[in-house]
Amino acid sequence: MYEASDLKKGIKIELEGEPYIITDFEFSKPGKGQAIYRVRMKNLLTGYSIDKSYRSNDKFQPANVSNLKLQYSYFDGTNYVFMDPETFENYSVNAELMEDKKDYLMENMEVDGTLYNEMVIDVTLPSFVEMKVTRSDPGVKGDTATNATKPATMETGLEIKVPLFVNEGDVIRIDTRTGEYLARVSTK
Template sequence: MYTCSDLKKGLKLMIDGEPHVIAGFDFTKPGKGQALYKCKLRNMITGALFDRTYRSGENFEPAPLEERDMQYLYQDETGYVFMDNKTYEQISLREETLGDDRYFLVDNMEVKILMFGELGIGITLPNFVTLRVTMAEPWVKGDTAAGNNKPATVETGYNLQVPSFVEEGILIQIDTRTGEYVTRVKE
């Protein structure tokens, strides 16, 4: 059990039977009366964001979440399919659950899926992924007005800024946390 003094940003707890994460937190101690804990909470299933204020002395139940090692298999009409590395059972995550992380998924990639019971509610990708550039505008020598970066698209459909020397067909490494170009990869 958590108490109000345990509340902080990033803490995962159960509210109204669903897991929530504290997205923002503010502590107020008025001159008279109990301390107030103002929390901005995000529902981990629906993504809904709302505010709630608690008084000191209230208790909270920790969210029963589990992180499982899984392997990305493929995408179909139900969503993105992953296989548990231990039990070999498969689960499907919706595009809304993955958000922009879907652009960094490569077949057979090892990921961690955050589970609430049997429902997948989040994903943790490796820090770096290697993808092939499928479209990059040619760089015109002497064109320095636009800077040294140009737009490019990788095999998964993700668009990003890359250095001017990056051409179509080469492999590049992308930081999945920021979505930015890191380096060229030799084949």
């Protein structure tokens, strides 16, 4: 149990059955008035932020949120299935949550999972992944403009822009946060 005066940035609390992380916290006390704890917090399920004011003796339940390493296993048609490599326990993550991330997933890839009441509510990809290019038209010869790029499709179906010298079969490194090509790791 927390009291309002224990709250600070980063603490996770449960409010009306949903987990929140505190992103901003301010102690105020007007003149001779009572202490007011103003809190901005983000709903860990929806991502929306809310602002609330509390008194010093208001109490809060810590949210049952933890982090764990997970390994991606497979897509079962509805959910993405991850495994805890230590306990071999499987966790199903609904497709909506993986919408922007699914094209980076490769079998056995290690990700950071956020667990709330035994449910995975967020998955953080490794910042960098290495993938094989499965389709990309050859660069046009003589096109020497700097930073010239062409479209390429990866083994997972991910489509990104790559430099003209990258060929089908090459393995490249990609930044998962920006979706940008970083380097060629090996060539076939």
